[in-house]
Amino acid sequence: MNCRDILYTTVLFVLLPMWIGYLWVELLKLKDGWSRLVHAWVMGFATMLAVAQVILVPLVALKATLTLAMILWQTALSALSVCSFFLLLRRLKSGKLFGRRAEKKKWQTWSIVFGVLAAVMILIQAYIPARYEHGDDDDARFIAEEVSAVVHDTMYIDDPIAGELMYWNQGEVKKDLTSPWAMYMAMCARISDIPPAVLSHTYAPFFLILLCYAVYLLIGHVLMRGDWEKTFLFLVFLSVVHLWGYTSTHTLASMLLLRIWQGKAVCASFMIPLFFYLMYRLMHREYHKVWLGFLYVAATGACLLSGIGIITVPVILLLYGIVDFVVYRDRKKTVTILMAAVPNAAFLLYYLIR
């Protein structure tokens, strides 16, 4: 680890997503400072995934270069950043840059104890995968694809085993056409000039695990109806379940703590829980319409991560949509929720007809 690499990865995985996510925070008119920060990070990262998906899939199909994909992705992110900048300027003029400060209340002893305990446990979970080595054979495909993309400036046109050309639409690699997470990581590797294996194994796990826990914090906070003491205890229990969840290599805990750098693990640990959170936000009689809009963006981002993201998100939307309809009978809302699966259906169809 060196300072330069830490700086680049902090920008790519934390600061840039926060900056872009600021757009959503403003649209949602979130008030609390901490809430604005965490929402900006989570929603910004999902937006970056969605933008990459829209750009990468056609370019992979056209056998374009990684450089072209990067230029378009950076241009789109720059445009979003400029929008955020103007919103920030507007907010500066109004003198409410950091949102409403949390109401002055005396933190109870147990809130502090559980909060510190949760923070320590989460940091341990983020640190160990970055500090120590865990080998996963699936990297033979994903990271080999990233290395080839960075070195040859191509996307999925040589096979990850022999490096022979014209292989991109065969075997398991065909799945990557509609879920190009490896090219997302390749772009990050190219921008930061960090070898893909180092980026994936050393730097990305630390930030991605913290990002996942940011989503879990939001879930806890909404489930516990804003009670911090309960929210922190929720995170403590969640950490314990994850730390002792190695009953198989397939569990959510194993995905989170053993191979978070792979797209399917990000899907299981970040994107699916994010959909839980979005549905918890929407399952009220009164809700902010912007959450519905973000549902579409997140659904597109889920497609980038893995084929399982393309399939599970429509199922989640359907199941929670059914429950919501049964409870509230809001036909318009249910249809809008179900329509968020359209990007997934489109990418699934594209995969099937290729």
Place this chain on the structure above:
Amino acid sequence: MITYCYAVWDEFVNFIGGRSGILHWIIFCAALVFCAFLGKGDRKRLFWPSVLVLLFFFNPVFYATIGIRFLSGIYWRILWMLPVSFVIAYALTQFTFKWKKNVVRVTVVVAACVCIAVTGEREFSKETYQEKENAYEISQAAIEISDVVMGSLMDWKENIIVPNELLCDVRQYSCSVGLLYGRNAGGFITDIEDDERAVYEEMSREEPDLEIVTGIAKNRNCRYIVFNTSFHRIPEDLSGYGYEKLTVVQEDYAVYRRIPE
């Protein structure tokens, strides 16, 4: 239909990890039932969606129509939609706050954590995480072998044959080194060809048939063959097979290069 039911059950057992995961699932089921009694809000957010996911998963018709076609071998991933850890954590938190006295609360928290730990398996252990050999977090031998090959490239890439333990590592370091076969030998990524399978089978033996290995290597333009001398029992001199010893990396890995004709 019975066959599909068994297949779905196998997927479930595969997901939870057999007996080692059953206790966490019992805790989850208990937590889910607890959530059902907590109130309408918890039922609609946690209980009913979880029940619907379980109905989806344990539905042999869904498995037969969608599972086999689109999720062959990975049907268990449907269970990622089940908020197992969230339900457990939520139920335990609510259960803890049912008690008024702090002493009782702390006791409940400690007991619950111990219960989860005892019934589960540690995610961080010597089995799952080791000390890093390098920043790439791949075998150091794979890096050094790749460096040797890249040091004298005759083309934009070289094809090589490596011992089985390095199959997944080499291409994570360099794309200038192509493998005759890699993870496809284990049935992943793509099909393996007959001659590649033949070499893989020989390299899996302690005493590989060098005639077969070198013969196919020459036909497939593999200039380099690497043997793990702590496993493979081969003669030092392979010049009779058209390969010369170039170097040894990490004490065990002997790199042979084809002798120019």
